Amino acid sequence: MALLRVRNLEAFYGASQALFGVDLEVGEGEVVALMGRNGMGKTTTIRAITRMLRSSRGEVRFAGRDLAPLPSFRAARLGIGLVPEGRRCFGPLNVRENLTAAARPGAWTLNRVVGLFPRLGERMGQQALTLSGGEQQMLAIGRALMTNPRLLILDEATEGLAPVVRREIWAAIGELKRDGQSILVVDKAFRELRDLADRCVILARGRSEWTGRPGDITEAIETSLLGV
Amino acid sequence: MAEFLNERRMSLAIALALLAVPLMAEWLGNSFYTTLATRAAILALAGVGLNIALGSGGLISLGHAAFFGIGGYAVGIIASHHQAYEPLMTWPLTIAATNQMPVLWLVAILASGLAALMIGALSLRTSGVYFIMITLAFAQMIYYFAVSWPAYGGQDGLSIYVRDGFPGLNTLRPLDFFLLCYAVLMVVLALVRMISGARFGAMLEAVRQNPARVAALGLSPFRIRLVAFVLSGMVTGLAGALYADLNRFVSPSMLSWHMSGEIMVFVILGGAGRLFGPVAGACIYVLFEHVFGGVSDYWQFFLGALLLGVVLFARGGLIGLAAGRARHD
Numbered sequence: 001m002a003l004l005r006v007r008n009l010e011a012f013y014g015a016s017q018a019l020f021g022v023d024l025e026v027g028e029g030e031v032v033a034l035m036g037r038n039g040m041g042k043t044t045t046i047r048a049i050t051r052m053l054r055s056s057r058g059e060v061r062f063a064g065r066d067l068a069p070l071p072s073f074r075a076a077r078l079g080i081g082l083v084p085e086g087r088r089c090f091g092p093l094n095v096r097e098n099l100t101a102a103a104r105p106g107a108w109t110l111n112r113v114v115g116l117f118p119r120l121g122e123r124m125g126q127q128a129l130t131l132s133g134g135e136q137q138m139l140a141i142g143r144a145l146m147t148n149p150r151l152l153i154l155d156e157a158t159e160g161l162a163p164v165v166r167r168e169i170w171a172a173i174g175e176l177k178r179d180g181q182s183i184l185v186v187d188k189a190f191r192e193l194r195d196l197a198d199r200c201v202i203l204a205r206g207r208s209e210w211t212g213r214p215g216d217i218t219e220a221i222e223t224s225l226l227g228v
Numbered sequence: 229m230a231e232f233l234n235e236r237r238m239s240l241a242i243a244l245a246l247l248a249v250p251l252m253a254e255w256l257g258n259s260f261y262t263t264l265a266t267r268a269a270i271l272a273l274a275g276v277g278l279n280i281a282l283g284s285g286g287l288i289s290l291g292h293a294a295f296f297g298i299g300g301y302a303v304g305i306i307a308s309h310h311q312a313y314e315p316l317m318t319w320p321l322t323i324a325a326t327n328q329m330p331v332l333w334l335v336a337i338l339a340s341g342l343a344a345l346m347i348g349a350l351s352l353r354t355s356g357v358y359f360i361m362i363t364l365a366f367a368q369m370i371y372y373f374a375v376s377w378p379a380y381g382g383q384d385g386l387s388i389y390v391r392d393g394f395p396g397l398n399t400l401r402p403l404d405f406f407l408l409c410y411a412v413l414m415v416v417l418a419l420v421r422m423i424s425g426a427r428f429g430a431m432l433e434a435v436r437q438n439p440a441r442v443a444a445l446g447l448s449p450f451r452i453r454l455v456a457f458v459l460s461g462m463v464t465g466l467a468g469a470l471y472a473d474l475n476r477f478v479s480p481s482m483l484s485w486h487m488s489g490e491i492m493v494f495v496i497l498g499g500a501g502r503l504f505g506p507v508a509g510a511c512i513y514v515l516f517e518h519v520f521g522g523v524s525d526y527w528q529f530f531l532g533a534l535l536l537g538v539v540l541f542a543r544g545g546l547i548g549l550a551a552g553r554a555r556h557d
Contacts, residue, residue: 050444076446088441090434097430102445147446 001064003028003151003182004049009058011041011048018044019056020206024184026151031183033193033214036203037227042186043085045203046155049184050082051075063150077104081149085156085186087136089143091129095120098128098139099146106148113142116172134165141172152176154185158192170196190226202226235551239504243414246272246511250406262402263474268514269409270470275494275506276416277463282492283501284424285456286436291347291363292491294370295461297483298343299336299468301374304386304478306332311389329394329408333469340465341458343370348457352450364485371483385479392473399473409470413507416463421503423459432456464491493531497538499545508546 002025011019019041026032034042047053049060051072060067067075076082090098099110099120114121117138123131128139137157144152154173158166170192176183177196187193193200194214202210202217202225209225210217217226246265253261274296281287309316309325316323326332351362375383390400397404423429431452434442439449472478481487490513498509513531520527542549 052440052444071443071448072440073443073446073448076444082444084441084444088438090430090437090441092437093430093433097427097433100427101430101434102442102447104446143445 002026003063004184005059005061006049007059009045009048009056009060011044011053011056018206019048021058021208022203022206023208023211024201026182026184029180029182030198031177031185031196033197033200034184034186034203035193035200035226040203041206042203043155046082046153046186050080050153076147079150081144081147081152083140083144083152083154083157085159087133087140089128089131089136089139092127094125094127095131095139096124098143102143103146104148108145108148113145116175117142134161134168137161137169151182151184154183154187156186158187158189235502235547238547238551242504242507242511246507247410250403254403259402262406264514264518266402266406266409266474268511269406269413270467270474271494271514272507272510273413273416273470274464274467274491275498275510276413276420277460277467278491279495279500279506280420280463281457281460282495283505284429284432284436285453287453287457288360289363289457290360290485290488290492291367292461292464293483293485293487294347294367295340295344295464296468296471296487296491297370297374297480298340299465300472300478300482301380302336302339303332303392303469303472304388305380306335307388307392308380308386327390327392329392329399329473332392333466336465336469337462340468341462344458344461345454348454348461352453352457364488367483367485367488371480374480374483381479383480385477388472388476391476405474412466412470416466417503428455493535497535497545499547502545502547505545505547512546
């Protein structure tokens, strides 16, 4: 049984429809990449899954449970850890407070997060808003891991970061994958996703247009759906 | 960091000054100033309560007089039974009235906490200006209820003929009562500091900043705010209990929206979200009331001018003006 199962998902911003039928599945221990050009509904799909966007139709099941009636904090408590687009750490709080404020017991502890991102260990007492962009991204990932999620969702985790920092983040995500963490990742870094993902779902105009293994993405698909 | 140390030093100075005034006054044999300092300490406590909701939680409650008054009435009602030598209630079980402050405080805290739980559970479903209005509306409901409740004095209020007692102290002596109120204020400040440094404080700060993000991490912003609101109401309720014994009188004016406004003035004047902000604000308020109140009936004009200055030019309040920005500004 799939950990996350999305079927025919439609979503609305007020009267305007943003999603017209998204299908995707993430299995236990699987890494799935959600791809597509800007404005095709990637972030909206994430917002609908995490119930931050509540006006939606269709099926969203997590570990067999229907997420539709749940408020977003309940959906998160079932084991969905979101690393939001644009990082959004709690600026006035320090690194330790950011990590521990919403922590839930499990395999991920402060020490293990520091093991994954040693730089955070050096900045424990520092306010999040004084961190560099890369460090904030590490903090946002660490904060989500501290809730010990069954599924980690990364929304544009490497956007706007320097190449050397991006490599560091991708290496960490690769390490998570080897540990068996289920991940749904949204990104535009096509090459890194190709190496990392078990499966890709490509969105176009609010629909799942193509699903398959990253190796099967042909040049034709690239030009028509990804525009690279 | 230097500024933070500066704030600590300033807090210490305020705490010592508030303690020094009545000690000096007693030494000079003028206990009027002791009573004035007691009033400042109690009003500061009411502000410390509101500051939990307003400063740390960003919840602008214009109904905290409800908790202040409920704390006051808890003491007034029990005292009225005690001085009439009758039990508080006889059905379904008999409960004797008491004049012991620790018991009265506990009742005041529980009663105001329960009220905060009910008011918070309903009003925290709204936000912004609606939250301000709904907290005001609840407080006014309780105000009008007290006005029209003849069993406990109605509009005329209730007198407490002899101040309630505290084991080991003679609360009739102004200095003893001051020291008691001062100790309560300091203990509550220590607790508030402990809570804001702990995980709950971090959650509350995070909710104030971005509730959706907190929900995405699996915490309910509503519950975190509700806990903060109840704690806030309890502290202000305790202040109301002390205020009743200070004046040996409770009346619906403790519940009126003027009172809510005054408590909010202490917090904003001194510095919202700053530990000693409400203490500084209440001290300034009582000082203005005394100094300018002797000169003119329109002393609040001067207070208004000061408040305007603070709001326009010192958004961290007087503490912020002197000690620099808070870490969350």
